[in-house]
């Protein structure tokens with residue numbers, strides 16, 4: 342443990358404007374601004390964002406210190422206040438004993454073995470999508486791949502959670518979710534957001550959407566209590582007990598966890614898959630290798646649990662896509678006490694940012710970081726790197742609960758889709774990732790479907 346009193350210097354960084362600090366350029370282009378600050382000031386940068394001290398740390402050893410060993414020093418803190426408006430006290434936002442208990446209850450369902458139960462739903466939902474694509478492909482129609490991946494991953498999570506489909510009713514709820522997520526993303530980037538008590542039209546709409554979401558989830562809980570039987574995640578979580586205390590979740594906690602799983606369960610994977618299809622179109626040799634892998638392992642069969650493990654190139658392609666386009670670009674922590682990183686003082690109550698986007702493009706950690714190269718993820722190459730150079734799912738105790746779920750889903754999607762189609766970007770369409778805190782394609786991802794030769 343470093344001795345904070347020995348740390349005297351203040352980390353370098355831009356001064357910004359009096360009072361506002363760097364809020365204006367940060368709000369305009371958060372990741373661009375952080376990238377620029379990092380390239381000008383180095384691996385620990387101090388920023389002032391509207392009176393708040395914020396440090397960006399980009400090196401694996403500092404990231405490990407904050408996310409893994411700083412458990413008592415760093416916590417999620419006020420950087421997650423906006424998220425709480427939607428997620429309540431679900432796993433992403435809760436802290437302390439509540440988080441520990443909830444994690445004990447939920448984690449067993451998301452281990453590599455636990456996720457096996459979701460595979461059948463994943464495979465059948467992908468099969469449905471492929472059937473829907475047949476006339477689109479035959480008619481040479483353009484599909485919006487970002488929307489298709491959102492619909493697919495949304496359908497998977499709704500089926501897994503509630504045994505339902507994204508029909509008219511759930512689509513309305515999905516829209517409410519989209520609004521709430523967008524509202525919170527805007528608030529988080531703003532840092533000068535209006536208080537929620539102000540009756541602005543955006544605040545009112547947010548509250549209305551949230552009420553609709555809560556009503557929908559409460560109905561599902563009542564339905565399942567009155568008619569148990571479906572073996573979906575809702576039933577499993579309703580009946581799950583904490584093995585240490587024997588406690589079950591009350592209705593409010595269950596609702597917060599379901600909202601959390603819904604949002605976390607597809608808002609991330611859909612973006613990662615969209616970028617994977619884009620990269621595979623730019624790198625046809627990788628698409629060919631992916632096709633060959635599924636052909637030799639599946640040979641026309643649907644994937645099963647054993648064959649999924651053998652689809653190692655599919656896994657590597659998805660990992661590399663998440664290196665270049667991590668769905669979550671910034672992870673935030675609050676310092677509980679004064680600390681020191683690399684000789685720089687980190688004051689209590691200040692925020693520390695870890696950016697998968699920046700660290701995963703750090704030239705000291707990655708050779709030719711801008712180049713797409715799935716070979717970086719062979720076991721040998723992975724072994725040679727720090728575990729904390731690659732963080733799409735974060736690290737430490739608050740690592741993503743759904744990492745195994747997302748990897749399984751992605752490998753299935755890649756293998757099953759590539760067997761049928763090559764996806765080609767509409768020629769000349771501009772593709773640019775949003776530099777906001779999430780990574781979506783700013784102008785969409787229109788593509789056409791082609792049968793492999």
Ligand code: HEM
Pocket residue numbers: 432433434444601602605606607609610613667668669672673732733734735738739740741742743744746747
């Ligand atoms: C490619 C897909 C995904 C990515 C890149 C991703 C990324 C992340 C990251 C970076 C965090 C840490 C956030 C933080 O510390 O602020 C996180 C947490 C979390 N994720 Fe994911 N996620 C993905 C998919 C999923 C899925 C499919 C689920 C559930 C079905 C899920 C559930 C969660 C939960 C519950 C947490 C909170 C864990 C805790 O604090 O105990 N995620 N995710």
